[in-house]
Amino acid sequence: MPYDLILQNIGKHIHLEPQEEARFVSLLTSRELKKKQFLLRENEVCRHSAFVIQGCLRSYNLDENGFEHILQFAPTDWWTADMYSLISQQPGSLYIDALEDSEVLLLSKKDQEQLYHDCPKFERFFRIITENSLVANRRRVLDNLSLSAQQRYAMFCQHYPSLINHLPQKQIAAYIGVTPEFLSKLRKEFRHS
Amino acid sequence: MPYDLILQNIGKHIHLEPQEEARFVSLLTSRELKKKQFLLRENEVCRHSAFVIQGCLRSYNLDENGFEHILQFAPTDWWTADMYSLISQQPGSLYIDALEDSEVLLLSKKDQEQLYHDCPKFERFFRIITENSLVANRRRVLDNLSLSAQQRYAMFCQHYPSLINHLPQKQIAAYIGVTPEFLSKLRKEFRHS
């Protein structure tokens, strides 16, 4: 069964009894995504938290010129959602799609809130991973304000070594905030230093 | 008593019984900060969550050239902390200081976790405000990637109208990620359009 990974993921922060595990997995639905297939589009309402058990997703928006800007990569063992839309149940601005053939487990907002109510441990779990995500995003805000493109690329390599050889460079460029052409230049300098 | 504001702040998301309110406020300590006085410095361990009841704080870091980059303004009715340091209890990279004479209420990490344990409602409260902060920070990451300085300034004016006339421009520049000189130029264009 494909639930080992998500139960392990939760187990990093809270301990679940067998019947709590059973209850939890009973709420999950599975969904396969082919490469480039969308889990969510701009202006849709996000109704689920998604946990990646295979493959890799990304969430991004489009600017007024149609360029993509990547908010998050979600490889295996990561959670993803348009948090603004999920919380407010208003149309969001994010696209979420698959960078390769992938599989996700979905937990609906309604079930998630019911879980919080029935078993506060789950609220603790999501409180903790939300805190961790907040720390990472605050770090990224400050990095974008205080580091050069060269330094941001170095940080990315350091922080996500497994993604570097896995993702097309243009995706990394759209994450650190430079054009693919400029990243190509940066990498050349990198090699010679 | 100066606890009305913080109880109201909490009351926006959860309902507390009188004895829960009493328990909560008994854990708070108050601290006054003169303008420019620090609540936290780089390399210190952050041991408290802070709630501003008077004045305005800011959290920022220094880049390799000694320039300040502002992560957050915390006016009256806002929470602030170095979340990375608070969670990990490792030395952090943030400075937190007062932009004007201010007063904060402090809740220690230990007491906060005890509260979570004794009364899950508090965990819900902090889960919710952490989610809201995450949404705001993700929005800011994408704005920094996809908007021009002009547009980021316009967003700031729209999102924090009360801060615009309250803060020195150089602080706003250090928040949106431009030099004060360039912001001055932007504002001139703004006026003539």
Next chain:
DNA sequence: CTATTTTCTTAATCTACATTATTGTTTTCG
């Protein structure tokens, strides 16, 4: 109230990064 410090404006010059264009390479897929 005055002196000092901090903040704001303006303008000239500079640079990190964007844009555009071209060519070569790799991946995808029928």
Next chain:
DNA sequence: CGAAAACAATAATGTAGATTAAGAAAATAG
């Protein structure tokens, strides 16, 4: 497999925003 599409490298040119400098205005302190 072979054709098409996506990706990457390189280089010439363009520009948003940085840097430097200097003076004016405002806030602060003594």
